[in-house]
Amino acid sequence: MGALDSVAETVLHRRYLQQDEEGTVIETPDEMFHRVASNLAKAEAQFGGDVETTEEQFYQAISNLDFLPNSPTLMNAGTELQQLAACFVLPVEDSIESIFTAVKQTALIHQSGGGTGFSFSKLRPEGDVVRKTGGVASGPVSFMKIFDTATEQIKQGGRRRGANMSVLDVTHPDIEAFISVKSDDDVLRNFNLSVATDAEFWEAYAAGDAYDIVNPRTDAAVRQANPDAMLDRIAEAAWTAGDPGMLFLDTINEHNPTPHLGRIEATNPCGEVPELPYEACVLGSINLGQHTDAEEVDWEKLRETVHLAVRFLDNAIEMSEFPVPEIEEMVAKTRRLGLGVMGFQDMLVDLEIPYFSRDAVEFADELMEFIQEESWAASRQLADERDPFPAWEDSIREVPMRNATTTTIAPTGTISLIAGCSASIEPIYNVTYTKQVMGGLEIVNDRFVDIAKDRGFYSEALIEDLHGRTTIQDVEEIPNDVKLLFQTAHDIPADHHLQIQGAFQEHVDNAVSKTVNLPESASVDDVKDIFLSARDLDLKGITVFRSGSKSEQVLGESPLKEECVGECDYVAPRQG
Numbered sequence: 001m002g003a004l005d006s007v008a009e010t011v012l013h014r015r016y017l018q019q020d021e022e023g024t025v026i027e028t029p030d031e032m033f034h035r036v037a038s039n040l041a042k043a044e045a046q047f048g049g050d051v052e053t054t055e056e057q058f059y060q061a062i063s064n065l066d067f068l069p070n071s072p073t074l075m076n077a078g079t080e081l082q083q084l085a086a087c088f089v090l091p092v093e094d095s096i097e098s099i100f101t102a103v104k105q106t107a108l109i110h111q112s113g114g115g116t117g118f119s120f121s122k123l124r125p126e127g128d129v130v131r132k133t134g135g136v137a138s139g140p141v142s143f144m145k146i147f148d149t150a151t152e153q154i155k156q157g158g159r160r161r162g163a164n165m166s167v168l169d170v171t172h173p174d175i176e177a178f179i180s181v182k183s184d185d186d187v188l189r190n191f192n193l194s195v196a197t198d199a200e201f202w203e204a205y206a207a208g209d210a211y212d213i214v215n216p217r218t219d220a221a222v223r224q225a226n227p228d229a230m231l232d233r234i235a236e237a238a239w240t241a242g243d244p245g246m247l248f249l250d251t252i253n254e255h256n257p258t259p260h261l262g263r264i265e266a267t268n269p270c271g272e273v274p275e276l277p278y279e280a281c282v283l284g285s286i287n288l289g290q291h292t293d294a295e296e297v298d299w300e301k302l303r304e305t306v307h308l309a310v311r312f313l314d315n316a317i318e319m320s321e322f323p324v325p326e327i328e329e330m331v332a333k334t335r336r337l338g339l340g341v342m343g344f345q346d347m348l349v350d351l352e353i354p355y356f357s358r359d360a361v362e363f364a365d366e367l368m369e370f371i372q373e374e375s376w377a378a379s380r381q382l383a384d385e386r387d388p389f390p391a392w393e394d395s396i397r398e399v400p401m402r403n404a405t406t407t408t409i410a411p412t413g414t415i416s417l418i419a420g421c422s423a424s425i426e427p428i429y430n431v432t433y434t435k436q437v438m439g440g441l442e443i444v445n446d447r448f449v450d451i452a453k454d455r456g457f458y459s460e461a462l463i464e465d466l467h468g469r470t471t472i473q474d475v476e477e478i479p480n481d482v483k484l485l486f487q488t489a490h491d492i493p494a495d496h497h498l499q500i501q502g503a504f505q506e507h508v509d510n511a512v513s514k515t516v517n518l519p520e521s522a523s524v525d526d527v528k529d530i531f532l533s534a535r536d537l538d539l540k541g542i543t544v545f546r547s548g549s550k551s552e553q554v555l556g557e558s559p560l561k562e563e564c565v566g567e568c569d570y571v572a573p574r575q576g
Helices: 008-016 029-047 051-063 073-078 096-111 140-153 175-181 199-207 229-242 250-256 299-319 325-334 344-350 358-386 415-419 446-455 460-466 482-483 495-505 524-537
Strands: 068-069 087-089 115-119 164-169 191-197 211-215 220-225 245-248 278-286 337-342 431-435 441-444 516-518 541-546
Touching: 008 029, 008 073, 008 096, 008 415, 008 441, 029 051, 029 073, 051 068, 051 299, 068 245, 068 415, 068 524, 073 096, 073 250, 073 495, 073 524, 087 460, 096 115, 140 164, 140 175, 164 175, 175 191, 175 229, 191 199, 191 250, 199 211, 199 358, 220 229, 229 516, 229 524, 245 250, 245 344, 250 344, 278 299, 278 415, 299 358, 337 358, 337 415, 344 358, 344 446, 358 495, 441 446, 446 482, 495 516, 516 524
Parallel strands: 087 115, 115 164, 164 191, 191 245, 278 337, 516 541
Antiparallel strands: 068 278, 087 278, 211 220, 245 541, 431 441
């Protein structure tokens, strides 16, 4: 088993290792890895595979921290719960029955460790007629608050607080109320918000025309709105509160692998998995920092890990028990997987590529193209062994595949702590800082320490001095070439965040969870410009986080925001 640092040990003991009825931990990390590997390998028996060999391969990959699945798999595999997926989307139709069915299903999903996304766009607006009672409708925002309250009461699996994504179409009559609802810090604490847009909105924006605001109950236009003014409003709310983000539903549905099953209208809480109603997705991430050798990418090891990870995640779908029958049915049709990466910045350090460089963007493109191609090859191989996903024949996939999608980029908020690597495709937040979750975790960048010792500028006093800084670029005793390799999120311009996101999105089936960090001094126009650039780059969604725009940040007093939606003690901005 790979060496776990003290942060990983703390995270595992607090949230992942099995406990008895008194809450006493009764499992070691190694036993957890064996439990997960053993459970997932059992799926091989259904297809004539070698269970024992596969179990050993799975164990080696996860215990060496080459690859880790999403949190529900680590928590629940081989237990009574056995719910292994992280991401769900539930339908919310325009009736009390549908709304409260969704509340109940949300509770069951959160209890099992999953996160939920919803489109509230079908709900009639506030003040609209309710014929059955002769009353008036209270509108989507009021019902979102009911979901939020339910989420507050249910800690996921007793160890994770629930996370939700609420989507409302930019044409909905209540869109203004939705955009501004989180200006109050205490409202919808368990929700991320995204405004859904499509081609018509953007065409109206480009032409300088008004667009229709439509009552979803009647499909009638009730007024018109100025798209430029609406973008200003969204940008101002995001500048103030970090919410809402934006979804580009036309782009998302252009890449919907199973359009015959319906139109995608929502994503999971962090935005990296756009899904049809009742779809679920099992995620996992490859630790890129474990796939370098002598300042080069170990492409052969990376290929092997991708193939093994796709098999692991497909087995997870086979072994998972879902809390709602409709989910079980939809997952069986599409078998959606989300294999992503973490430790991207670590890999860049090993390759001596600064995060803020054209080389980093070009490398991101090359790297993700390789992972995408190999993941598709692995899924094709599984289709030969096990049959394609049932919805394949009418899908956009030209050759039989086992899975409608194979790749995504998740935030990896907690599993990157277990792996001891940088989160997802994000730059680091600092070389040493206190992460304000689980009572405070002391994070120190091992690569920085190793280089400092090798180059002879290490001292405990230096590490102490760097603690909590938002940048090391002004520290004289650190050589310039080292400073360039350890740029923080604070050092990276917004347009470069977008370029990195775009490079990955080019080769990702699902979407990319990436936050564009802005300094506190950024303007509302800066936020708006990022939304417009994201549209131009054909991204599926965008989130902007301006330092100081939330009173509660994972990094405490630091003006930087750290990614960890649904895997930390509150829901933070996310996606793309």
